[in-house]
Amino acid sequence: MADLTWQAGAHVAALAFDAGGRLGLALGDGRVQIVRGDKRIDLACQDGAMSALVAQGPDLIAGGDDGRLRRIAADDSPAEIAAWPGQWIEHLAVDGGRVLAGVGKRAVLIEADGRQKSFLHPSTVGGVAFFPGGKRVAVAHYGGVSLWWTKPETQEPKRLAWKGSHLAVAVSPDGKYVVTAMQENALHGWRLADAQDMRMSGYAAKPRSFAFAARPNLLVTSGADVIVAWPFSGPGPMGKPPLELGGLGGPLVMRVACHPSQPIAAAGYESGAIQLVDLAGRRGVGLREGGEAPITALAFSPGGERLAFGSDAGEAGLIDLAALALDAKRQTV
Amino acid sequence: MSQVPVTVLTGYLGAGKTTLLNRILTEPHGKRYAVIVNEFGEIGIDGQLVVGADEEVFEMNNGCICCTVRGDLIRVIQGLMRRKGKFDAIVVETTGLADPGPVAQTFFADDEIKRATRLDAVVTVVDAYHIGRRLDEASREAEEQIAFADVIVLNKTDLMDEAGLRRVEQRIHRLNPQARVHRAARAQVPLDAILDRGAFDLARLAVETHVHDEHCGHDHDHEHEHHHHDHGHDHIAAAGIASVSLSLDRPLDGDKFRPWLQSLLATQGQDILRSKGILDLKGQDRRFVFQGVHMMTDGAPGQPWQPGEKRHSQMVFIGRKLDGEKLRQGFESCAA
Numbered sequence: 001m002a003d004l005t006w007q008a009g010a011h012v013a014a015l016a017f018d019a020g021g022r023l024g025l026a027l028g029d030g031r032v033q034i035v036r037g038d039k040r041i042d043l044a045c046q047d048g049a050m051s052a053l054v055a056q057g058p059d060l061i062a063g064g065d066d067g068r069l070r071r072i073a074a075d076d077s078p079a080e081i082a083a084w085p086g087q088w089i090e091h092l093a094v095d096g097g098r099v100l101a102g103v104g105k106r107a108v109l110i111e112a113d114g115r116q117k118s119f120l121h122p123s124t125v126g127g128v129a130f131f132p133g134g135k136r137v138a139v140a141h142y143g144g145v146s147l148w149w150t151k152p153e154t155q156e157p158k159r160l161a162w163k164g165s166h167l168a169v170a171v172s173p174d175g176k177y178v179v180t181a182m183q184e185n186a187l188h189g190w191r192l193a194d195a196q197d198m199r200m201s202g203y204a205a206k207p208r209s210f211a212f213a214a215r216p217n218l219l220v221t222s223g224a225d226v227i228v229a230w231p232f233s234g235p236g237p238m239g240k241p242p243l244e245l246g247g248l249g250g251p252l253v254m255r256v257a258c259h260p261s262q263p264i265a266a267a268g269y270e271s272g273a274i275q276l277v278d279l280a281g282r283r284g285v286g287l288r289e290g291g292e293a294p295i296t297a298l299a300f301s302p303g304g305e306r307l308a309f310g311s312d313a314g315e316a317g318l319i320d321l322a323a324l325a326l327d328a329k330r331q332t333v
Numbered sequence: 334m335s336q337v338p339v340t341v342l343t344g345y346l347g348a349g350k351t352t353l354l355n356r357i358l359t360e361p362h363g364k365r366y367a368v369i370v371n372e373f374g375e376i377g378i379d380g381q382l383v384v385g386a387d388e389e390v391f392e393m394n395n396g397c398i399c400c401t402v403r404g405d406l407i408r409v410i411q412g413l414m415r416r417k418g419k420f421d422a423i424v425v426e427t428t429g430l431a432d433p434g435p436v437a438q439t440f441f442a443d444d445e446i447k448r449a450t451r452l453d454a455v456v457t458v459v460d461a462y463h464i465g466r467r468l469d470e471a472s473r474e475a476e477e478q479i480a481f482a483d484v485i486v487l488n489k490t491d492l493m494d495e496a497g498l499r500r501v502e503q504r505i506h507r508l509n510p511q512a513r514v515h516r517a518a519r520a521q522v523p524l525d526a527i528l529d530r531g532a533f534d535l536a537r538l539a540v541e542t543h544v545h546d547e548h549c550g551h552d553h554d555h556e557h558e559h560h561h562h563d564h565g566h567d568h569i570a571a572a573g574i575a576s577v578s579l580s581l582d583r584p585l586d587g588d589k590f591r592p593w594l595q596s597l598l599a600t601q602g603q604d605i606l607r608s609k610g611i612l613d614l615k616g617q618d619r620r621f622v623f624q625g626v627h628m629m630t631d632g633a634p635g636q637p638w639q640p641g642e643k644r645h646s647q648m649v650f651i652g653r654k655l656d657g658e659k660l661r662q663g664f665e666s667c668a669a
Binding site for chain 2: 010011013028029048049051065086088090104105123124142143163164165183184205206312
């Protein structure tokens, strides 16, 4: 399949591939655009902005600034899962058939059967994530992160405290670390075993986008003019310098994504450029030279053979990585 | 990329903020506003973009400057940027009890907000009938909202006689000699007096030739006299807000002035709400203009001095615990 680019017509807030390979784009004008091959369908969901989109098996789950959470089934029919009028649904995570949504100061866990459980925080939720296995969740807010077990009806959360505003959260694949993006051009991490704090700083902008690579064990981050990757193997990143990968000699990395199985990461730049880097060999290859606006969304397909991107100005594209992989193989043989 | 102008609308509950906001939203001015409100329900106009925000204040630490910002505004404005092109300007309504400092600082402290928006002006609606008593009680919020304002809408003037209004205007003027005061009844003030003011725009400050201080008078149309060593300050209450105006007819040494101002704001920035200056720096053909909110300042070259023009420097500080004499000595020690 050849590369494909198009104009989606509005800011691309999020991208997600479902298990069947269908691509969804959450757009700033209230649409969710569905892409199958070279065919596109627009679902006009509301007048405001769509702000979050994640895949759940064959479905897409979309959050909007209208406070509604929608499930878009494999046949593209949207159905409302829940509604919280007056709230913005900007943070979503999934685990199996369950969805975790940030709703104002609450994180709401919606079970596969529709039952809801609500976790309340002292301030607005900045990010949500499931632990691997899904028995626990991490919720970022002012002053740190709260960890909640998903089962008990009543509980006190474990609080990971660090002063400031936390804007996104992720849990490492081994469940040993929790990392947040902060208002102050830095990431903060906690090693859960001993509650050790980790401060990952030195960024030129907020490292809002970050992801754990499947292998090697690296945290790949945005916010600098190169891809900054922190080593998380062994005792963790304390005292170790990060790897600096890729880079275009100026523009900042706005979004990163990690390949689902290979030691490969993708970076989307503020210039609209897109770059693929080999996390092991550290080589970089350019996939897009630039565009009208910063990259705002980036995602690998479930098999890792395609990379989708979207920009602040509504530029969108699907890049075929299969041809590239063949080239790489030829080079390494 | 063009920056979206942001007007901050503040004032006590009942002063007429909502009336003014409804006028901004309904009058035919051809502009589309996104409005960020603290309480839903008071305004409800079909087809308008109205977003709720909780007042969430936190301390941000960027390098050596520590400042308090409104996280909810950062979040909501960034969210609104997804809908770029759907609105031309933003109005932020604050509650009557809100501190305007963190609101203003938000537009200086966050890089992404700074790129996407520009703070146009802080507009404070004052109830002419009740403000006297609020100030007698040394209400911290009432003083701060006046002290922070670029524009003051003195509302409910129909409930006062001329002498009473003059007294109120004088008190406002002593708290904040910088602000433009517009009398109004039922918030009937021309919208172009409050919108698109460019009050934080250095380029606009740069074409002004003097700082409006308490010696100017309200209407700014009489002759100004700038005395040597002229300064004034006026304490409303012992712990309350005051303004200090400084002027100097000898040129300043930029290498002395900058560290003095920096150290002043680093140590007293929490108490200095607003600062503004139009300065004669030695060796410079143009005025140097600057303005600040607490510890954050912004400066640039302004209008050239004309041949034969009497050069001088002027500064105004508005804040708490200001020692006028010490400020004057510090300022004068920066003379070249």
